[in-house]
Amino acid sequence: MHVTHLSLRNFRNYRSAELDLHPGIQVFEGANGQGKTNLVEAIAYLGTLKSHRVSSDAALVRFGEEGGIVRAELRHGERELSIDVEIAKSGSNKPRVRGHAVKTRELARFFTTVVFAPEDLSLVRGDPSQRRELLDQLLITHSPRFGETISKYERVLRQRNSLLKTARQQRLGAEQLTTLDIWDDQLVDLGTRIVAQRLALVDRLRPHLARAYATLVDADHGASISMRVSALADTGRPMDGDGEGEEIGAVLTVDDIAERFRTRLTDARPRELDRGVTLVGPHRDDATFWLNGLPARITASHGESWSFALALKLAAAQLIREESKTGDPVLILDDVFAELDGARRSRLANAVHDFEQVLITCAVVTDLPEALRHDTIRIEAGTIVSGGVDA
The missing domain is CATH 3.40.50.300 (P-loop containing nucleotide triphosphate hydrolases)
Structure with missing residues (x-):
């Protein structure tokens, strides 16, 4: 095109x-x-x-x-x-x-289109929302209907957050919030689809990223990507200040994701009622970029971060070319x-x-x-x- x-x-x-x-x-x-x-x-x-x-x-x-x-x-x-x-x-x-x-x-x-601009340096060092948006836009490019799933999830998330906020303000207990279970069902259903597709995308993107970075720097520096997923987390494991999560290498089945998502949501409910916000779901997830086995966000120099961000966009372009x-x-x-x-x-x-x-x-x-x-x-x-x- x-x-x-x-x-x-x-x-x-x-x-x-x-x-x-x-x-x-x-x-x-x-x-x-x-x-x-x-x-x-x-x-x-x-x-x-x-x-x-x-x-x-x-x-x-x-x-x-x-x-x-x-x-x-x-x-x-x-x-x-x-x-x-x-x-x-x-x-x-x-x-x-x-x-x-x-x-x-x-x-x-x-x-x-795939755009690389100076602003993309923040993909490596910036807020997790930018990395989530990059993955989601790639998924929409591959399957435009994924955008509808994202929109529905965001609507459910807003409704659930509104209910949690009301419960916090009125000091309602979990037993008084039967409607929360309805929103939980929708959050798990839509969120599971998003998590599963993001994990599958990361697996497809990973080899392209490794090749693109090696091409740009003319060396094998072990550039890689993985996901930190709040719905699949071990309880209490920190996730870079944005909820909790664990590194996920292989794609789990949809049923596995849904089961663990629901368990995490149930475990988090007391904290959610206390804070008035949803603490588990794809809106809390992040992609981790690795360079030589270390998190690029923390260890990469300015030049390495620039090359990594550029390699990421080249990898995205190659993936779109294939799909x-x-x-x-x-x-x-x-x-x-x-x-x-x-x-x-x-x-x-x-x-x-x-x-x-x-x-x-x-x-x-x-x-x-x-x-x-x-x-x-x-x-x-x-x-x-x-x-x-x-x-």
């Missing part, structure tokens, strides 16, 4: 822009703040309706406007289609495929090469050269290996100087 044309209206610093693209590697060059990252951000946004830079869609709409439009023409083999979305500064966005409205989670059926019906994802490398030394720049270039479409942003084109500099689009002050039509 690749993008053949991008059209923007009132997106970031672009009032109106048209850009033709083709398969292979293309470079967006420009000084910081000129708008090069805005172009690749728009492309990535069409796959998930999420920005890799900001959490609020309001920031995507050009200043002074109430809404913006992003539209892309795509091609996979002989198949062509269009995706567009109206971005509202306030209210719901409206994604469409071939002019027909679709749900956000269905976009992954038609278009996928997606739309072929390769569009691979986006946003201001990546400046952080790498010369050797790793060359290894990264070799690792991505055979993807169907690779979009690279850089402030200085000489940061790129010579082999990547042949197709450059220059951006200045929100204007596409070369390679497109700016209106």
Whole structure:
């Protein structure tokens, strides 16, 4: 899959822009703040309706406007289609495929991207929620209906937390909370599906991660990934300050997970009533990244963390390549090469050269290996100087 044309209206610093693209590697060059990252951000946004830079869609709409439009023409083999979305500064966005409205989670059926940006360093060192989101988005790419499971789980979690909070405020005992059992059943059912799929995904992702890291650093540094799952925990074992959990290597059966989940939930109920919040479930889980047998979050240097995060995204791209019906994802490398030394720049270039479409942003084109500099689009002050039509 690749993008053949991008059209923007009132997106970031672009009032109106048209850009033709083709398969292979293309470079967006420009000084910081000129708008090069805005172009690749728009492309990535069409796959998930999420920005890799900001959490609020309001920031995507050009200043002074109430809404913006992003539209892309795509091609996979002989198949062509269009995706567009109206971005509202306030209210719901409206994604469409071939002019027909679709749900956000269905976009992954038609278009996928993998983005690596400086913000991804926090995947190694940051909050567990970012690692959970990465895994869940990969699962949605593989099976869009997984997004519905996540949404249902989050609704049940909110209802259960509300009940626990009320019980705490009114000092209700467990015997007075018969409705909690109903929410427990739904939490275990939906949570078990999420845990099982995450564990299976980690098993599929692990060999890709090891190979990608070894490729980038030209050595076998033993990069790996595992899950810490609160529903499968040994009682009392700490989980990096975010609940309790244990490392899970092999995928358990769904029945095994459900049984242990329910036991953990029952054991945790007194503490949940005391704190007014759900303490067991996939919302408390985390992925652990390992480097040379040690937790990368604690022991990896800045350079090692950067390489690990990049390897993780390359592993994700390889997995999508294997499993997606739309072929390769569009691979986006946003201001990546400046952080790498010369050797790793060359290894990264070799690792991505055979993807169907690779979009690279850089402030200085000489940061790129010579082999990547042949197709450059220059951006200045929100204007596409070369390679497109700016209106």
